[in-house]
Each structure stands twice: as C-alpha cells, then as structure tokens.
Amino acid sequence: MKAPHASYYAARRLLVPTLLGCLLVNCVSITAPPKSGNVLNPVVAKVKVGNVCGTAFRAFLDGLDVTAQFSPVAPSSATTQATFPGLSSGTHTLTASAEVQHWALFPYCSNASDTATFKVNADTAYMADCRAQGVPIPPDWAETGTSWVNQGNLNTNGGGTNLLLGADDAHVWTYTDPNVRGACVALPRGSGGPGSLAGIICQSATTGKACFWDNQRKTDPTNVLGWSGQRLVISELVDGPIMAAGGNVGGRCTNCHSGNNVFLISPDDPTWAKVLRGPLNGGPSGGQFTTQLASGRYTPLPVGVTNWVNGVASGSNCGGACHELPPSTIRTMRNNVNAIPPVNRMPMPPACAAAGCIGSP
Amino acid sequence: MRNISIKGAAALFLSAALGWSSVTGAQAPEPIAFIGHGAMFDDTGKQIQATPAFIEKAQAYYIETLSAQLQPSQKAKFSAERERYFKTYKRSGDGGGQEGVKQDTLIINAALIDWLIKEVPQSDFGDLQGKNNLIKAKLRYRLFPPEVGAPYAAPQELMNLLKHPLPDARKD
Numbered sequence: 001m002k003a004p005h006a007s008y009y010a011a012r013r014l015l016v017p018t019l020l021g022c023l024l025v026n027c028v029s030i031t032a033p034p035k036s037g038n039v040l041n042p043v044v045a046k047v048k049v050g051n052v053c054g055t056a057f058r059a060f061l062d063g064l065d066v067t068a069q070f071s072p073v074a075p076s077s078a079t080t081q082a083t084f085p086g087l088s089s090g091t092h093t094l095t096a097s098a099e100v101q102h103w104a105l106f107p108y109c110s111n112a113s114d115t116a117t118f119k120v121n122a123d124t125a126y127m128a129d130c131r132a133q134g135v136p137i138p139p140d141w142a143e144t145g146t147s148w149v150n151q152g153n154l155n156t157n158g159g160g161t162n163l164l165l166g167a168d169d170a171h172v173w174t175y176t177d178p179n180v181r182g183a184c185v186a187l188p189r190g191s192g193g194p195g196s197l198a199g200i201i202c203q204s205a206t207t208g209k210a211c212f213w214d215n216q217r218k219t220d221p222t223n224v225l226g227w228s229g230q231r232l233v234i235s236e237l238v239d240g241p242i243m244a245a246g247g248n249v250g251g252r253c254t255n256c257h258s259g260n261n262v263f264l265i266s267p268d269d270p271t272w273a274k275v276l277r278g279p280l281n282g283g284p285s286g287g288q289f290t291t292q293l294a295s296g297r298y299t300p301l302p303v304g305v306t307n308w309v310n311g312v313a314s315g316s317n318c319g320g321a322c323h324e325l326p327p328s329t330i331r332t333m334r335n336n337v338n339a340i341p342p343v344n345r346m347p348m349p350p351a352c353a354a355a356g357c358i359g360s361p
Numbered sequence: 362m363r364n365i366s367i368k369g370a371a372a373l374f375l376s377a378a379l380g381w382s383s384v385t386g387a388q389a390p391e392p393i394a395f396i397g398h399g400a401m402f403d404d405t406g407k408q409i410q411a412t413p414a415f416i417e418k419a420q421a422y423y424i425e426t427l428s429a430q431l432q433p434s435q436k437a438k439f440s441a442e443r444e445r446y447f448k449t450y451k452r453s454g455d456g457g458g459q460e461g462v463k464q465d466t467l468i469i470n471a472a473l474i475d476w477l478i479k480e481v482p483q484s485d486f487g488d489l490q491g492k493n494n495l496i497k498a499k500l501r502y503r504l505f506p507p508e509v510g511a512p513y514a515a516p517q518e519l520m521n522l523l524k525h526p527l528p529d530a531r532k533d
Contacts, residue, residue: 164398165408189398194512195502197399222497224399246487249498251396307485 028057028096030116031079038119042085045070045116047096052076053109054099061094064145086233087120088139089127094118126239130211130301134204136177136288137211138184141200141232148173148186152271164256165189172271176289181205183291185263185275188215192228197250200234203262205290208298210262213237214250221247240301244308254300258310262298263291392419393492401495411499413463419496420470423489427477435480443473450522463505468515471497472523 032046033039047070049057057075058067061084067073069082097113123131131137139146154162154170162170168190175184182205188198203210215225216238225232238248246252257264265272276291298310392415394404401409409415431439446469474493483489503513 164400164402187398195498199398216498222494223501224498244487246490247494248491249396249495250399251491251495252487255395256397307487 028098028100028112028114030094030096030114032081033094033116033118035116036118038121041087041120041122042083043087043092043118043120044081044083045094046079046081047075047114048079049075049096049098050077050100050112052098053101055097055111057096057098059094059096062092062147066145086140086231086235087122088234089120089122089131089137091117091119122235124235124239126211126241126302127235130202130209130240133209133301134180134182134207135209135211135301136175136180136182136184136202136204138175138177138186138200138202138234140234141173141186141188141198141227142230143228148175151274154266154269154271162189172275174275174289175202176287178287181288181290181294183263183275183289185291188227192226192230194226195224196226196228197224198227198232199250199253200232200237201253201257201262203291203293203298205288205292205294208261208293208296209301210257210298211301212240212243212253214239214243214248216248218242222249224249240308241305244300244302244305252307254308254310257300260297261291261293262300265291389422392422393495395488396492396495399495399498401492411496411504413467413504416467416496416499416504417470420467420474423474423493424470424477427474427481430481431477439473439476439480442476446473446522450519464500464503464513465515465519467504468497468500468519468523471500 027048027050029048030045031048033043045059045061047057047059052075057070057080058065059070059082060066066082066084069084070080071082072078072080093115094117095113095115097111099109100112101107102110102112123137127137139148141148143150151172151174154172155167162168170187170189173186173188175186177184182203184200184202186198186200188196190196198215200213201210213232213234214237215227215230215232216223217225217236218238219236221238221242242248243250243253263275265276300308300310302308390404392403393401393409394406395402401411403409428436428439450465450469471493474496475490478486478490478493501513503509503511
C-alpha cells in the first residue's frame with residue numbers, strides 16, 4: 001500500500017481543526033426537537049453552543065424571544081435546553097444563534113446559528129374537527145409571548161359596548177392565522193383574577209363553522225381560571241361539546257351568538273371597529289383575518305347537538321350588514337342590561353354601513 | 362372544639378323539596394332566566410347579583426320544582442340521601458364559622474340539584490345544568506362576610522362526601 005503524500009498530511013492538519021472546531025466545539029446546533037420532526041407537548045428544545053466570544057446566545061420560537069427560558073442561561077461550550085409545555089398544533093420554528101469561536105487556520109469570532117422547523121400535534125378531538133372544517137385554531141392565549149394581539153378595552157371610550165356586562169372591562173384580543181381565512185377573538189373580562197372569565201371564538205370565513213372555548217379546564221369546569229398572568233392552554237379548556245351539554249359556567253354561547261356570523265360586535269365602538277374593518281379585515285396588513293363569511297351563515301361546532309344551533313332564521317335581519325334579529329329574549333336583555341341605551345350594540349348595522357365601511361370578506 | 366350541625370339549615374330545603382311548604386311556588390318565574398359570560402339574568406334581562414339570599418332562593422326554587430317531578434321511589438331516595446348529606450356532614454372545629462356552614466349548605470344544595478337534573482327528564486338538560494354550574498362557580502368564593510369574594514375551599518370532609526354522589530334512583 002502506497003503511503004500518503006506529505007501534502008495529504010499538511011492538508012489534514014489544516015482541515016481537521018477547522019472541521020472539528022466548527023462541528024464539535026464552535027457551532028450552534030439544535031439537537032432537539034428533530035428538524036422536520038413531529039413531536040408532542042411538552043416540547044423539549046436542546047441547543048449545543050460553542051465557545052461564545054461575542055453576542056450571547058439567543059433563541060427565538062416563531063419569532064418570539066425565548067432566550068430566557070433556556071438553562072443554563074448563558075451557555076458556552078455547553079448544551080442548553082428549554083421546555084415548552086403548551087405549543088399549539090401546527091408548524092413551529094426554533095432559531096438559535098450566538099457569536100462563537102471558529103477556526104480557519106486561526107481562531108476568529110463569528111456568528112453561528114441553526115434553525116429547526118418541527119410540527120406539534122396537540123389537537124383535541126374538537127380542535128381536530130374544527131381544523132378539518134376550515135376553522136383557524138388559535139395558539140394558547142396569554143398576555144405576552146403569543147401571537148394574540150390586544151385591540152383594546154370595550155370599557156374605554158365611554159364603555160357600554162360590553163354587551164352583557166355593561167361598563168365592566170372586556171378586552172378584545174385577535175389572532176390571525178397565517179394560512180386560514182377567518183378570525184379568532186378572545187374576550188378576557190373583569191380584573192383577570194381567579195373567577196374572571198375569558199372566552200375564545202374562532203370562525204372560518206370560508207365554511208362558516210365556528211368553535212368555542214372558555215377559561216375553565218375540562219378537569220375542573222366550575223373553576224374559572226382567570227386570565228391575568230395565566231396561560232390558557234387551548235387543548236385543556238372547556239370547549240364546544242362541553243358547552244353544548246351545559247357543562248360550562250358561561251352559558252350556552254349559541255343562545256346569543258346567532259345570526260349571519262358568530263361574532264357579536266358593536267360596530268361603531270372604536271375597539272370593535274378595528275376588528276370589523278380596516279387592516280384587520282382584508283386590508284394589506286390584515287392577512288387572513290376577517291370576521292365575516294364569504295357566503296352562507298355560521299354554524300356552531302359540534303353539529304347535531306340539541307339546542308346548540310344558530311337559531312336565528314335567515315332574512316329577519318336589520319340591514320344584513322352586521323347581525324340579524326335575535327330572539328325576543330335576547331332583544332329584551334339587550335335593551336335592559338345595565339340600563340345602557342341599546343345604541344350601537346348588536347345586532348344593528350354600523351352607522352357607517354351605508355358608506356361601505358365594512359371590510360370585504 | 363365544637364361541632365356545628367347544618368341539619369337545621371337544611372330543614373327549609375327538606376320541607377320545600379317534599380312539598381310540605383311552598384316558599385317559592387313552582388309557578389313563580391324561574392329565578393335565573395338565562396346566563397351568559399358567567400353572569401345571571403332575570404326574565405327582564407336585568408343582571409342578577411349572586412348574593413347569598415338570591416342563591417338560596419334560586420336553589421329552593423329548583424329543588425322544589427324538580428323534586429315535584431320525581432316518581433315516589435325517586436323522591437324517597439332523594440329525601441333519604443339528602444338527609445344522609447346533612448346528617449353525615451358536620452363541620453368539625455369552627456373553621457369558617459357559621460358563615461362557612463351557610464356556604465357549605467349552598468354547596469350541598471348545588472350537588473342535590475345536580476342529582477335532580479339527572480333524574481328529571483327535561484326538554485333542555487344543558488340549560489339548567491349550566492345555571493347550576495354557574496352557581497357552583499360562584500360558591501368557590503366567599504359569599505358571606507368577612508372576606509366576601511375571597512376563594513372558599515369547602516372542608517375536605519364535605520368534598521369527600523360529595524365525591525360519593527347519590528345513587529341513581531332510575532336503576533331501582
């Protein structure tokens with residue numbers, strides 16, 4: 001066997017430190033979750049970090065900074081990890097970066113990063129049903145660190161458009177699915193402490209199907225979790241099938257949420273106006289968000305449950321711009337609740353309807 | 362240490378359920394016409410404050426109305442089991458005081474209404490179940506002074522008792 005040429009050894013002396021330095025010591029490498037993998041909650045993320053020489057380690061999950069969730073907090077020549085307990089179903093992207101020491105004949109400091117895209121399957125049977133029927137499925141709700149956006153408080157600007165509870169706080173949050181046309185609206189109410197209710201409704205703009213969640217866990221449905229400082233894990237919450245059977249404490253949603261679409265909106269309230277029209281509803285920055293249906297009428301999921309239906313007959317509308325005429329009991333409630341005059345409250349068309357101010361579905 | 366029996370407090374509901382007296386006639390309008398967003402409303406659409414007096418009155422209405430529809434065998438079972446609840450459960454010590462005893466009585470009544478809802482066929486089972494669930498949610502916070510609105514944890518003895526619900530009389 002012929003001995004290798006001396007140049008071979010020279011090249012190896014140059015290349016081996018370079019490769020070893022990059023691959024084993026000096027890179028940033030995501031080792032978990034597996035790239036392009038399918039994983040379940042809780043998702044454990046592990047990142048190998050080389051010798052940090054400049055900008056410290058940083059990690060982003062779906063664009064949100066999750067660096068602080070990793071331990072050790074300032075890794076160098078170590079594996080750092082974090083656990084994400086309640087990621088929503090669907091595709092997520094984890095990116096990690098740091099300035100680390102590289103070798104190419106001599107050591108130098110340079111940025112290194114790695115990205116892992118993975119899928120989480122956290123659907124309950126109800127979530128899977130909703131998803132299959134074109135309804136956008138929201139991420140877990142929290143005041144920070146999620147894709148939910150706070151649009152405002154119905155109790156500001158004079159209040160009174162919190163339909164059921166008058167001048168109590170009711171905060172409107174929206175979630176825009178990047179791919180599914182429709183809307184998710186969360187309405188956390190009151191102070192946010194234990195006992196404060198928060199409901200979430202999502203509606204498909206294409207199929208008209210709508211899905212419901214409330215902030216009680218299925219395992220303890222009379223314990224209202226509150227929402228301030230809380231993370232509401234969608235898959236754990238009381239949902240449509242439970243509500244349809246009277247298993248929640250908020251009441252049967254479809255008693256009031258009826259008409260041509262599921263959302264009960266006071267169109268000229270400044271907060272609701274942002275949701276009903278403008279960029280959030282078909283505009284250039286609104287993406288897939290719309291509170292309206294492309295055609296037809298909304299249908300609550302699950303279907304086939306007695307008294308869990310959209311009970312308002314088509315045609316008995318008040319202009320068709322917003323909502324149709326609700327049952328007399330609801331009209332009575334609307335006209336009496338907290339003695340607030342029923343101006344600009346559902347289901348009347350917005351004052352600007354004639355000018356075409358409602359966004360296109 | 363003193364033991365406080367809540368048997369006396371239950372007498373009103375015992376008599377009401379058996380139809381011995383009519384504190385709130387069954388013909389009276391339903392105290393909770395509908396619920397929404399965790400609030401209660403009367404039949405004129407006005408929001409109802411969940412005071413102890415209102416909850417007591419509403420529970421008496423539902424117990425009376427539902428138990429009046431029980432078959433004799435169901436009624437006997439209901440009466441016996443309710444007595445078991447109230448006789449078995451004696452509050453040990455004075456944790457929570459007399460006001461805790463009152464709140465525990467309302468918690469037991471909510472459990473009794475749960476049983477009645479399952480026993481009595483209704484056109485809209487879920488509607489009444491939701492109202493009773495809302496009452497149970499309100500009872501997780503103190504309704505009586507002092508510390509109205511503070512979380513209320515029912516004594517473990519009561520929770521254990523409620524974990525073993527009344528037998529299903531329909532199986533008899």
